Structure formats: C-alpha cells, structure tokens
Amino acid sequence: MEQSTFIQQASTKKNKAATQSAALQEPRIIRYTLTCIALAFLAFFIVLPLVSIFITAFQKGVDVYFAAITHPDALAAIKLTLIVVAITVPLNAIFGVMAAWALTKFNFKGKNLLLTMVDLPFAVSPVIAGLVFILLFGSQGLFGDWLFAHDIKIVFALPGIVLATIFVTLPFVARELIPLMQTQGTSEEEASISLGASGFKTFWYVTLPNIKWGLFYGVILCNARAIGEFGAVSVVSGHIRGMTNTMPLHIEILYNEYQFAAAFAVASLMSVMAIFTLIVKDIIAWKSKSS
Amino acid sequence: MMKKRSYVLQSLALLTMLTLSLAGCGSANSDEKASGQEDKKSVELLNVSYDPTRELYEEFNKDFIKKWKDDTGQDVTINQSHGGSGKQGRAVIDGLEADVVTLALAYDIDEIAQTRELLNKDWQTEFDHNSTPYTSTIVFLVRKGNPKNIQDWDDLIQDDVSVITPNPKTSGGARWNYLAAWAYAGKLYNNDETKIKEFMKSLYSNVEVLDSGARGATTTFVERKIGDVLIAWENEAYLSLNELGKDEFEIITPSLSILAEPPVAVVDKIVDKKGTREVAEAYLQHLYSDIGQEIAAKNYYRPRNETILAKYKEQFPQLELVSIDDFGGWAKAQATHFKDGGTFDEIYVPQ
Amino acid sequence: MSSLIIPKKSRRIIPGFHLSLGYTMLYVSLLVLLPLSMIFIHTMSLSWSAFIDIITDPRAVASYKVSFSTALIAGLLNVIFGTIIAWVLVRYQFPFKRIIDGLVDLPFALPTAVAGIALTSLYAPNGWIGQFFNFKIAFTPLGIIIALTFIGLPFVVRTVQPVLQNISAEVEEASASLGANRLQTFRKVILPELVPAILTGFSLAFARALGEYGSVVFIAGNMPMKTEITPLIIMTKLEQYDYAGATAIAVVMLVTSFILLFTINLIQWLANRRFVH
Numbered sequence: 040m041e042q043s044t045f046i047q048q049a050s051t052k053k054n055k056a057a058t059q060s061a062a063l064q065e066p067r068i069i070r071y072t073l074t075c076i077a078l079a080f081l082a083f084f085i086v087l088p089l090v091s092i093f094i095t096a097f098q099k100g101v102d103v104y105f106a107a108i109t110h111p112d113a114l115a116a117i118k119l120t121l122i123v124v125a126i127t128v129p130l131n132a133i134f135g136v137m138a139a140w141a142l143t144k145f146n147f148k149g150k151n152l153l154l155t156m157v158d159l160p161f162a163v164s165p166v167i168a169g170l171v172f173i174l175l176f177g178s179q180g181l182f183g184d185w186l187f188a189h190d191i192k193i194v195f196a197l198p199g200i201v202l203a204t205i206f207v208t209l210p211f212v213a214r215e216l217i218p219l220m221q222t223q224g225t226s227e228e229e230a231s232i233s234l235g236a237s238g239f240k241t242f243w244y245v246t247l248p249n250i251k252w253g254l255f256y257g258v259i260l261c262n263a264r265a266i267g268e269f270g271a272v273s274v275v276s277g278h279i280r281g282m283t284n285t286m287p288l289h290i291e292i293l294y295n296e297y298q299f300a301a302a303f304a305v306a307s308l309m310s311v312m313a314i315f316t317l318i319v320k321d322i323i324a325w326k327s328k329s330s
Numbered sequence: 331m332m333k334k335r336s337y338v339l340q341s342l343a344l345l346t347m348l349t350l351s352l353a354g355c356g357s358a359n360s361d362e363k364a365s366g367q368e369d370k371k372s373v374e375l376l377n378v379s380y381d382p383t384r385e386l387y388e389e390f391n392k393d394f395i396k397k398w399k400d401d402t403g404q405d406v407t408i409n410q411s412h413g414g415s416g417k418q419g420r421a422v423i424d425g426l427e428a429d430v431v432t433l434a435l436a437y438d439i440d441e442i443a444q445t446r447e448l449l450n451k452d453w454q455t456e457f458d459h460n461s462t463p464y465t466s467t468i469v470f471l472v473r474k475g476n477p478k479n480i481q482d483w484d485d486l487i488q489d490d491v492s493v494i495t496p497n498p499k500t501s502g503g504a505r506w507n508y509l510a511a512w513a514y515a516g517k518l519y520n521n522d523e524t525k526i527k528e529f530m531k532s533l534y535s536n537v538e539v540l541d542s543g544a545r546g547a548t549t550t551f552v553e554r555k556i557g558d559v560l561i562a563w564e565n566e567a568y569l570s571l572n573e574l575g576k577d578e579f580e581i582i583t584p585s586l587s588i589l590a591e592p593p594v595a596v597v598d599k600i601v602d603k604k605g606t607r608e609v610a611e612a613y614l615q616h617l618y619s620d621i622g623q624e625i626a627a628k629n630y631y632r633p634r635n636e637t638i639l640a641k642y643k644e645q646f647p648q649l650e651l652v653s654i655d656d657f658g659g660w661a662k663a664q665a666t667h668f669k670d671g672g673t674f675d676e677i678y679v680p681q
Numbered sequence: 682m683s684s685l686i687i688p689k690k691s692r693r694i695i696p697g698f699h700l701s702l703g704y705t706m707l708y709v710s711l712l713v714l715l716p717l718s719m720i721f722i723h724t725m726s727l728s729w730s731a732f733i734d735i736i737t738d739p740r741a742v743a744s745y746k747v748s749f750s751t752a753l754i755a756g757l758l759n760v761i762f763g764t765i766i767a768w769v770l771v772r773y774q775f776p777f778k779r780i781i782d783g784l785v786d787l788p789f790a791l792p793t794a795v796a797g798i799a800l801t802s803l804y805a806p807n808g809w810i811g812q813f814f815n816f817k818i819a820f821t822p823l824g825i826i827i828a829l830t831f832i833g834l835p836f837v838v839r840t841v842q843p844v845l846q847n848i849s850a851e852v853e854e855a856s857a858s859l860g861a862n863r864l865q866t867f868r869k870v871i872l873p874e875l876v877p878a879i880l881t882g883f884s885l886a887f888a889r890a891l892g893e894y895g896s897v898v899f900i901a902g903n904m905p906m907k908t909e910i911t912p913l914i915i916m917t918k919l920e921q922y923d924y925a926g927a928t929a930i931a932v933v934m935l936v937t938s939f940i941l942l943f944t945i946n947l948i949q950w951l952a953n954r955r956f957v958h
Binding site for chain 2: 194279282296299
C-alpha cells in the first residue's frame with residue numbers, strides 16, 4: 040500500500056519533470072542570444088587582444104620568438120618570477136585558509152572590519168602598494184637606517200619584490216574560500232569533533248575535501264596575478280637587468296627598446312602559463328571525478 | 331587564562347618566524363655581495379640610467395669592460411638599470427645602490443645630493459663640461475614629405491597641426507621640450523611673459539596625447555600614427571628613424587632649441603661603502619675618451635669633443651642653442667615651470 | 682583593535698579560533714596595516730590646510746571625476762556582461778567552452794602594461810577595431826572604460842560562477858511546479874541568490890579599477906582635466922619628489938575604497954543574517 044503510493048508519486052514527478060523541462064530552460068532564442076552576447080564580449084575584450092599579442096610576437100618569425108624567450112635576461116626574469124611565485128602563493132594559501140576558517144566558523148565583534156582589511160589590497164593602487172614598502176624599508180623609511188647599518192637589502196632586491204607581490208595577491212585565496220565556507224556552515228565539523236576527532240583531523244578529513252576546489256581556484260588566481268603583477272613590483276624592483284627584473288618588467292624593457300616582437304613573445308609566454316594552470320586544474324578535476 | 335597565554339605565544343612564534351625568514355632572504359643577499367667584494371679579481375658596478383640610453387651603454391659597457399681588463403687585469407661586471415629619470419632618481423634616494431648615475435637632468439641628481447647627501451653638492455664640477463660627456467637637443471619628427479610643412483616652433487601652433495609630446499611633469503626628458511619651446515617664444519616675443527604663455531597655451535592645446543614617458547610618446551606617434559609632429563630628443567628621433575622606418579619619417583631641426591645636458595656622476599657614499607670608487611671614476615672618465623665620444627656620436631648623442639663632432643657634422647646640424655643656465659638653472663626652472671601651480675599647470679587651468 | 686574582537690559565544694565546539702584568528706590578524710597587520718599606515722604617517726607631515734589644498738586642487742578633483750565615473754561604468758559593464766558570461770558558462774553547452782572558461786582569467790595573468798598596449802593597438806584610430814568607428818575610442822574616456830572593464834572582468838565572473846553552480850535544480854523545479862514561468866523563476870528565485878555575489882564582484886572590480894595605473898596610461902591619452910586618472914596624479918607628484926602630496930591623494934583613494942568595501946561587506950553580512958537566522 041505504502042509502496043504503491045510511493046511509486047505513483049515518483050511517476051507523477053517524472054511526468055511533471057518532463058512537461059516542465061521547458062520551464063526550467065530558457066527559450067532557444069534567448070539561449071542563443073545570451074551565448075552570442077557572452078562570446079562577442081569575450082571576443083572583443085579578451086580574444087582579440089590575445090590574438091594581437093600572438094601576431095605581434097610572431098611578426099618577425101619563429102626564430103626571433105625563440106631567441107626572445109631564451110635570451111639570458113629573459114631566462115633570468117622567468118626564474119625570478121617563478122621564485123617569487125613559489126614563495127608568495129603558499130604563504131597566501133595558508134593565510135587564506137586560516138582567515139576563511141576564522142571568519143566563517145566563528146562569530147566575533149569586528150568581523151566585518153577584519154574582512155574589509157583582507158579585501159583592502161585589491162583596492163590599493165599598485166603604485167601605492169609599491170610605495171608603502173619603499174616608505175617602510177627604503178633608506179629614508181622607518182627601518183631604513185637599521186637596515187643600512189646591518190647591510191640588509193629588502194627593497195630593490197628579492198625580499199621587496201616578494202613583499203609587494205604578497206600584498207597585491209593577499210586576498211585571492213581568502214576571498215575564494217569565504218563565501219564557500221559560509222554556505223557550508225559548521226555542522227559537519229561539529230559532528231566530527233563530537234565524535235572525538237581532533238581539530239586537525241577534522242580539518243584534514245572533513246573541511247579540506249569540501250573546500251578543495253575553492254582552494255584550488257584561489258591558488259590559480261593568486262598564481263596568475265603573482266606572475267602578472269607589474270605596477271607594485273616596478274616600484275620596488277630597481278630594474279636591474281638580469282637581476283631584479285621580473286617577466287612583466289622585462290617585457291616593459293623590451294618594449295621600450297622598440298623590440299616589440301620580443302616583448303610580445305615574452306607576454307605570450309605569460310598568457311600561455313596562465314591558461315596552462317587552468318588546463319592542469321581541468322585535468323585534475325576530471326581525474327578525481329573518474330576515479 | 332591558559333588559552334589567552336597560548337594565543338599570545340603562538341602569535342609571537344609566528345612573528346619571529348616571519349621576521350627570521352625575511353631577514354634570511356635579506357642577509358643571503360648581502361652575503362653574496364660581501365664575497366664578491368673580497369675577491370679582488372672581479373668588481374661590480376651598477377649604472378642607474380634613464381630610458382633612452384640603453385643602446386648607448388650597451389655598446390659603451392662592452393668597450394669599458396675590455397679596457398678595464400687590459401689596464402688592471404680585473405673583470406668588471408656592469409649592471410644596468412633603466413627607467414624614467416625621476417623614478418630612477420627616487421630609487422637611488424630610497425636605497426638602490428648605484429655606483430654611478432647617468433640621468434636625463436641635473437635636477438634629479440641634485441635631488442639625490444640634497445635629500446640624502448649621497449654625493450657632493452657641487453658634483454657637477456667633478457667631470458668636464460658640467461659633468462655632461464655628451465649632449466643632445468630637441469628636434470621635430472614629422473611624417474615623410476612633411477605634409478603640414480613644419481619648419482619651426484611657430485608652425486606647431488597652427489590650428490590644424492596635431493602635436494605629440496610627453497607630459498613634462500612625469501617625464502624628465504619632456505621638460506627640455508617644454509623649455510625649448512619657451513625659449514623660442516621668448517625670443518619671438520622679446521620675453522613678454524603674457525605672450526609667451528599665450529604661445530605655450532596654443533602649443534599644448536594642439537597636443538593630442540600627453541604620454542607619461544618619452545618612449546610612450548614615440549610609440550603613439552610611430553605605431554598608432556597619431557599626430558603630425560613629435561617633439562623629441564635628437565637621439566630618440568634618429569633612433570626611431572632607424573629602428574622603425576626611414577621611409578616613413580623625417581627629422582626637422584628648428585631654428586632655435588635647447589642644449590639638453592644629461593649629466594653623469596659617481597655616487598660618493600655608495601662607492602666608498604662598496605670600495606668601487608676607482609673603477610666608477612674610470613668608467614665615467616672613459617665616456618670622455620675618443621672612443622667613448624665616438625660611441626656616443628654613433629648613438630646620436632652630440633659628443634663634446636670638437637673633432638669627433640666635426641666628423642659627424644652631417645648628423646648634427648648647427649642651430650642656435652640656449653642652455654638651462656638661461657633659465658637660471660634647474661632648481662629655478664623646476665620651481666617656475668613644473669612645480670604644482672607652475673606655468674605648465676596654468677596652461678590647463680580652465681577659464 | 683584586539684580588544685574589539687571578543688568572541689560572542691564562550692561555548693565553542695570547533696577548535697582553532699585563537700590560532701586562526703591570531704594568524705590572520707598578525708598577517709594582515711604586518712603585511713597590510715603596517716605598510717598602509719605609512720601613507721597616513723607621511724600625510725601627517727602636511728598641515729591640515731595644505732592637505733585640503735592638495736586634495737581639492739582642480740586637477741585632482743577633475744581626476745577623481747574621471748577615475749570614479751570610468752570605474753563605475755566599467756564596474757556596471759562587468760556586472761551585466763560578467764553575469765551573462767558566468768550564466769552561459771555554467772548553464773549552456775557550446776564548442777570550446779573549456780578554453781573560453783580559461784580565457785576569463787587572462788586579465789589577471791597578463792601584465793597590465795601588456796594589456797594596455799594590446800588594447801591601445803586594437804582600439805586606436807588605425808587599429809583593428811578602432812578603424813570601424815568614426816569617433817575616437819583610445820585616448821578618450823571610452824578607452825579608459827575599455828581598459829578598466831578588461832582588468833575587472835574576472836572578478837564578477839569568478840564570484841558569480843560558483844554560486845550559480847551551487848543553486849540546486851530542485852529550487853528551480855519547485856518554482857516551476859508552482860506555476861512560475863522562466864522569467865519569474867529567474868527574477869524571484871535565481872537573482873536573489875546571485876545578488877550578493879554580483880555585489881562582491883562589482884565592489885572588487887570597481888575598487889581595482891579605481892587604482893589601476895599600468896594599462897590605463899597607454900590608452901587614456903592622459904590629458905589634464907579630461908583623461909587624467911587619479912593614480913597618474915600620484916605618479917606626477919612622485920616624479921617631483923613630493924611624497925607628502927602623493928600620499929595625500931593616496932589617502933583620499935584609500936579611504937574611499939575602504940568605505941565602499943566596508944559598506945558592501947556590511948550589507949552582505951546583514952542580508953546573510955536576515956536569511957540564515
């Protein structure tokens with residue numbers, strides 16, 4: 040008796056779903072229009088600039104392209120950029136998880152203020168982001184005399200570039216995780232703890248699997264921005280060729296030397312790097328799904 | 331209570347970790363430097379320069395490295411840093427350890443001498459010719475065939491002429507452009523200041539794009555094909571002619587212009603700290619040698635050496651030149667014209 | 682500041698409050714607050730009247746207008762097109778969707794100067810796109826809007842996308858089964874869910890656009906009073922070794938951005954509280 044009504048209900052539900060699929064989908068014309076608008080927008084704002092970069096990069100031929108990206112100065116710039124990214128991204132990822140944990144799992148006064156502080160680096164002009172580190176660690180800065188006396192270099196050397204990059208990319212991971220963890224709530228963690236799991240175990244086996252993709256996404260954006268940051272780094276780098284030039288600064292130098300093809304060759308390499316990280320993400324997502 | 335203490339302790343531990351890692355990065359760097367110094371067989375120089383000198387110093391450095399090796403047996407590595415003149419000056423003030431500075435205007439080096447006393451106030455007497463081994467001047471780059479028939483400064487204020495020049499407030503080089511125009515108007519109107527300002531106003535109202543740097547302006551003119559005339563340094567004009575198209579542009583030399591003096595200096599405090607004074611001085615002195623002058627001329631800078639200048643006289647036509655001293659020196663020129671509220675700002679005050 | 686942050690509930694099951702909050706506060710203080718405080722310290726060297734003179738200078742005021750209006754328009758453009766792009770990427774199928782999805786992040790990865798140069802070459806009067814228009818795009822406020830839209834696009838798309846993915850089909854089904862048509866479902870069911878994300882995306886894109894320098898200087902033309910943005914005014918002051926003047930303008934920008942972000946965070950927090958509790 041009970042079973043039959045259940046089946047009946049299920050079948051009516053199925054029928055309903057079939058008749059309602061139209062109501063769950065937009066009319067075809069709207070679907071096409073929206074897709075076209077989105078694609079046209081992306082074409083004008085992203086694809087065309089990208090195409091123009093690649094065309095300029097290969098304008099003088101493949102030889103010039105490869106000469107540009109294997110030039111010692113270019114290699115030094117690539118190496119420096121990778122070092123900066125390797126320091127920046129893990130630090131900001133750990134920070135992002137910590138901040139998201141504090142801001143979503145607990146309630147406390149001043150929460151909004153702290154959240155806004157985390158957002159603030161997005162709103163600071165890159166020029167200013169670089170300048171503040173000069174004002175702190177430059178020779179006229181707050182710690183300038185002390186650093187000079189101890190012969191420690193922060194600005195116009197690697198630490199300064201790293202600091203500026205950390206500043207600019209600080210909110211990405213946190214910003215990606217906070218809305219996600221907010222919707223997930225705290226019930227799963229509470230259950231795990233009350234079953235006797237330690238805090239760390241709870242985080243590792245309960246929270247982390249839930250926020251995995253958000254974390255990954257935040258890391259990718261953070262990584263992309265760390266590779267591409269120009270304004271702030273330009274202020275603290277000192278522009279010493281082959282030593283403190285990151286890839287964006289190297290591009291600027293080439294461009295200013297009228298080596299347009301070489302400049303855009305390095306730029307195209309950077310865009311490939313950015314797209315590559317996304318492909319990696321897709322592969323991992325696909326593998327984890329199939330397993 | 332317990333909890334509170336552990337929280338404080340944890341924060342402290344993290345703070346120490348962060349500081350240590352930072353200091354670690356920093357001292358690792360200084361270690362490298364120290365070991366480089368002890369090894370007398372090699373020496374490092376950092377030349378902080380402005381944008382358009384890349385090609386010049388690339389060639390010159392090669393020659394000096396060879397000469398220094400021959401003279402002393404020492405290997406010298408010369409690191410180059412290029413950027414806007416003002417930005418570079420600021421970097422040196424803020425701690426970029428330059429052994430020598432080669433900037434676009436004396437004003438920027440004066441600023442280094444004043445704010446941090448890194449070098450002597452009378453640094454300009456250290457080397458010959460106001461410590462300026464090469465000079466340049468301000469000329470016009472026009473499209474091939476000179477369709478708007480631009481010959482001199484007063485052609486630039488015609489209604490149908492579109493002018494490209496960088497912003498003198500952000501580009502050190504562009505201050506020479508502004509002063510050259512001012513000097514011409516001064517001669518034309520017998521130093522009547524209202525009339526000169528009128529002239530400058532109509533000139534800058536013809537400016538279509540005010541780029542932030544000299545090379546940006548060149549790109550706007552050459553690549554974007556905007557404007558009828560680019561006001562540029564002579565060496566920049568020649569360089570764009572050769573790099574970007576001889577059959578597309580030509581250079582027009584006006585009747586009067588300014589003697590642009592990009593000076594050089596040894597940064598005393600830094601070379602004394604690093605122990606590089608000898609090589610730094612030799613480096614700048616080498617710019618005055620015949621071969622140094624020749625390299626400058628080949629890179630379209632006017633050499634100071636008369637014989638070498640004569641050799642390249644086709645490249646460098648004679649014209650009437652005023653100098654910065656006619657404006658009372660850089661400190662005065664800066665205050666009158668380019669400070670906030672100076673004559674350049676007056677141009678853009680809405681009426 | 683730490684006295685402000687007192688946990689509301691003394692009974693907490695989930696551990697790590699002190700550790701995570703302590704670490705967050707330390708990190709933010711060292712890497713955000715300490716550096717940014719330098720701006721205020723340097724501005725202090727000015728007298729109050731000098732400060733007011735600098736920030737109300739006609740050119741500075743004109744630059745605020747340019748910066749705010751272009752950033753606002755760019756932000757709104759991003760809201761409209763960013764939401765459509767996110768919608769299309771989540772809901773519809775079309776060829777090369779994966780690659781197109783990846784391209785959305787490009788504005789973050791490309792150095793802003795390269796973006797500026799590439800956009801200028803496209804939208805200049807002799808560029809691929811610019812030649813089809815009989816008015817100028819590059820070197821006018823339009824050019825600034827284009828550059829700012831470009832750099833802010835990922836913010837909106839990437840904040841809307843995950844939320845859209847999480848809206849369960851059941852809610853929409855329920856709405857449809859109650860007789861709502863598609864437009865009604867969208868307006869009454871889907872849009873309210875999206876609004877917080879759109880708002881966040883907008884505020885981040887707007888804030889970033891306000892401070893953007895590298896890409897804009899190439900495409901703006903930089904004419905005083907007309908296309909001069911506020912970050913360029915800061916650069917101008919720095920070129921004259923006027924650190925105090927530069928930081929004064931920076932304070933104006935910083936405070937504005939802070940208020941904007943704080944207000945939007947507050948709105949979201951209030952909205953959350955109303956719905957959740």
